Amino acid sequence: MVQRDDPDRGAAVVDFVLIMVLLVPLVLGIAQVALVLHVRNTLAAAASEGARSAAPLGATPADGAERTRTMIRTALDDRYADDVAASLTTVGGAPGTEVEVRAQVPALGLFGPSVSLTVRGHAVREVEP
Numbered sequence: 001m002v003q004r005d006d007p008d009r010g011a012a013v014v015d016f017v018l019i020m021v022l023l024v025p026l027v028l029g030i031a032q033v034a035l036v037l038h039v040r041n042t043l044a045a046a047a048s049e050g051a052r053s054a055a056p057l058g059a060t061p062a063d064g065a066e067r068t069r070t071m072i073r074t075a076l077d078d079r080y081a082d083d084v085a086a087s088l089t090t091v092g093g094a095p096g097t098e099v100e101v102r103a104q105v106p107a108l109g110l111f112g113p114s115v116s117l118t119v120r121g122h123a124v125r126e127v128e129p
Contacts, residue, residue: 047121061086
């Protein structure tokens with residue numbers, strides 16, 4: 001009896017490669033979007049906390065900026081804490097503080113072009129009665 005070769009033999013390998021060519025970039029893209037969102041949310045939380053720490057009586061905007069830098073350095077890399085600015089402002093017509101954080105987040109892996117992020121945190125300042 002003569003055994004014939006199966007014409008579909010080896011097709012699974014080709015199918016696997018074709019699917020992985022599409023699937024791997026998709027998964028890596030989702031992971032990169034998650035990284036950028038994580039950094040953005042962490043910076044926003046740090047800016048809000050910094051603004052709240054600059055709001056009590058006797059506190060200055062510099063106190064809020066330093067608190068923001070400390071929180072960013074605790075959660076992320078130090079380079080994200082390089083551009084932090086705090087100022088006095090009005091929030092809904094009331095005196096307040098604003099902390100602004102600007103950072104560059106790599107958009108394609110650890111290297112390559114960056115996405116510029118700017119987040120702000122606001123808090124109403126305490127006033128003397």
